[in-house]
Amino acid sequence: MPAYRLYLLDRHSGHIDRVEEMNAGDDVEAICVVQDRAGELPMELWLGGRKVRRFDARPEVSPPSPPRASAGPLLQVKTGRVEPGERLKPAEHDPIRPDAMDFTA
Numbered sequence: 867m868p869a870y871r872l873y874l875l876d877r878h879s880g881h882i883d884r885v886e887e888m889n890a891g892d893d894v895e896a897i898c899v900v901q902d903r904a905g906e907l908p909m910e911l912w913l914g915g916r917k918v919r920r921f922d923a924r925p926e927v928s929p930p931s932p933p934r935a936s937a938g939p940l941l942q943v944k945t946g947r948v949e950p951g952e953r954l955k956p957a958e959h960d961p962i963r964p965d966a967m968d969f970t971a
Contacts, residue, residue, distance in 0.1 A: 868913055870896045875908040877923055883907070893918050 890896035904921040
């Protein structure tokens with residue numbers, strides 16, 4: 867049986883982190899064995915001086931970022947034309963006092 871080497875690579879640098887040896891009847895069998903482990907780290911499967919296959923790591927998923935504070939007051943959205951002299955009003959749930967805002971041009 868051929869002796870395959872599985873190189874587990876560092877996710878960020880791509881350098882070899884560790885090496886594992888395994889025996890398999892052929893490339894297909896070796897790939898099937900390694901494929902079950904694929905995901906956490908990038909890996910390369912080699913037979914002698916021939917690279918059989920590279921297995922990329924799944925992308926790292928970062929937790930969702932918290933909502934950012936609004937830079938200004940929330941306004942009601944009005945579709946259509948704004949008439950001259952018409953004042954835009956803050957949304958009902960806006961904590962800013964409506965009388966402190968003047969949006970007239």
